[in-house]
Amino acid sequence: FILVSSDLWSCNCQCPTLPSPPCLTLTNIASQRGRASPRSSMACINLNLNVDVNSCLSGLKATLRLGGPKSGIEKLEKEMTRLRSKRDDIKNQINEAEREGKIPTNEVSQWLREAEILEGKVADIEQDFQSMSEYSPVLLSFSCQFKLVALNLLQAATAFCYISIVHCSVFVRVASVANCFNLTGGTSSNRTDAFAANIQEDELENAATDQTQRAGDDVPIRESSNCCSIIQRAAKKLDEANELMSRAGALDPIATVGPLKPTVMLPISHRPPVGIESYVEDIVGYIDGGEGNIIGIYGMGGVGKTTVLKSIQHHYLLKHTIFDPVIWVVASKDCxxxxxxxxxxxxxxxxxxxxxxxxxxCSDKLFSYLKNKKCLLFLDDIWEHLDLQLLGMAHSATERGQQQQKHPRKVVVLTTRSETVCAQMKAEKKIKVRCLDSEQAWQLFEQNSDGDVLSSDAGIKFIAEELAKECAGLPLALVTVARAMSGKRSWEAWKEALHRIRDKHEWTTICLPEDSLVMYKAFKLSYDSLENDSIRECLLCCALWPEDYEIDAFHQLIKCWIGCGIINEFNVINEAFAKGYSHLEALVAASLLEKCDSHYEVKMHDVIRDMALLMVSGLKGNKRKWIVKAGIGLSHLPRQEEWQEAERASFMRNKITSLQESGASTFPKLSMLILLGNGRLETIPPSLFASMPHLTYLDLSDCHITELPMEISSLTELQYLNLSSNPITRLPIEFGCLSKLEYLLLRDTNLKIVPNGTI
Incomplete structure (x- = not known):
């Protein structure tokens, strides 16, 4: 036990032997202060002490190395300044690497976490030192290092300790030190009384009252903040800072290419989707309940199936401990x-x-990787039966008992337009997503309109409500029409839009089912509302890419617009790209294109793409005639009679290995041919070019072509040629006959020889 002079506490026990469990027992006599003089007041504190002598001796070592507390804090802060600079340099390197799609290594992440923790602990030490500077000026005046050394030696020898109790902590420490060492002169009792006199009477009363209320409770003993403690802590953190600095030099590489953790991203002005809450809650409850492993979501195009699926995905990404991994893939038609x-x-x-x-x-490799994982697969937009086992998913829908317990659970949630496909996939739960009711439809229309316009004119609001009714509760149609009318502030413009969408004469010539007709009306209204013909042509060009394809805006889309002549008025190429990005923003704002997670890519909703293709190829009386068979796994081109009248043909992203010979002028109207992404295509038959006399745009990029036939000279109208990403080694001399060629792309080729006069 330890006896400490105090003006607050007195002992009413006989101080027997220490109890076996660690405890601290204080008896308050604040109420008896009138009967006990300050000098006779004593506190008996019963403690179980377990002091590591080596720990005490470490204080001696720290004192000899750092000197006084102020000196130690200064040395620690100097090292921390170096550490912060190194940390900032590493963070700058990480920021630069993230722009290249890289992520920090685990070692670097761990180093940054340790540096952050250390900085917080150093801040605590500095705060304690500042507090000690304010409340313990007596201790800070001890300039003689010998006295600190002696104090540490005494701690090691006698397991001396300090007890801190509320505001009395300073008093107890100074009194204890004064009683043990004659450091400041005078008798211990005089020094004790003098210091106690500086403590305000009301503070002592508050401290005593607080302890009275907590009588019988254990009083926690916190880490002391005396000189020796400050020096010891500073020395320890200085060693940690030095260790972190030494490790920093070995952090190489800082970042590496790796799979990014899925994140849930929401727009700044995000509002929950309208009308899908019940679907999401139903499906999440079904999955969490463990009732089944295959859930099918079906409904017409544009009704919101993908929106429902994304909401469920977001739910489980936020609760990533339930399923790992969570996978999202899009199937699409002809996948x-x-x-x-x-x-x-x-x-x-x-x-x-x-x-x-x-x-x-591929199936075996996927299954081998996923077999011991609890996996959740979101399969969007499927059109036919798919064997889930070939996707690496254990088909556990009918596997019960021992088999199911042996393997972690795997769940598939799919979307399709057909209930039949749900049945073919053996979905245990099938949910049909229906069109919105009138109240929900108007809510969605309002969310995507200019609110100030609708609220400023009752006539416009009435017409807007009628337009919303014409969309028949189809979410995609509602959004498309609402965005098309954004910026329209005159009653006449809204009236004209309603008249066009209700014009039976215009729509009776189009043989479409009712649901498709509703969407086509909405698309046509939005298409006609675009600012100019250039933007409209840009939109239609997007349909040349495969369904649900994420199009690279810079390397593919805008270059296509330039090569087609849609963007043609510019002085330098940078102006052309700037105009292309402006058109892109207009299409995104109209909800006719969607931005992907990567800021450099966009995609077209499959229903919007269907409407665009309908406009350029599927309606009677069209002036255009396009054939688009992109990304559907073709191994050869369609029969000639299927596309000999076509103006534009896209066979990109297929598996075409060869092109058939063709007679002269077989494709007299063809102005654009896209074969990019057919990686097995190695040769071009000489007669092919002679069959396309009016070809102005030819994209052969990302194939496996090694050379071009000399018959390329017959493409006298050619203005755009893309040969990028081909192992081509030379250009034929006949290349010089392409007198109208304006754009030649040769990125990532093996081209070494360019004959004189070729370009």
């Missing part, structure tokens, strides 16, 4: 199984799958 397998592997960051692998090999 190939091999492409889905590669997309899943990409989502997982799995690098074992190769393009040369067959479907079964």
């Amino acid at each position: 190939q199984l091999k492409r889905l397998q590669m997309d899943i592997a990409k989502s997982l960051g799995l690098k074992t799958l190769q393009e040369s692998d067959d479907e079964q090999t």
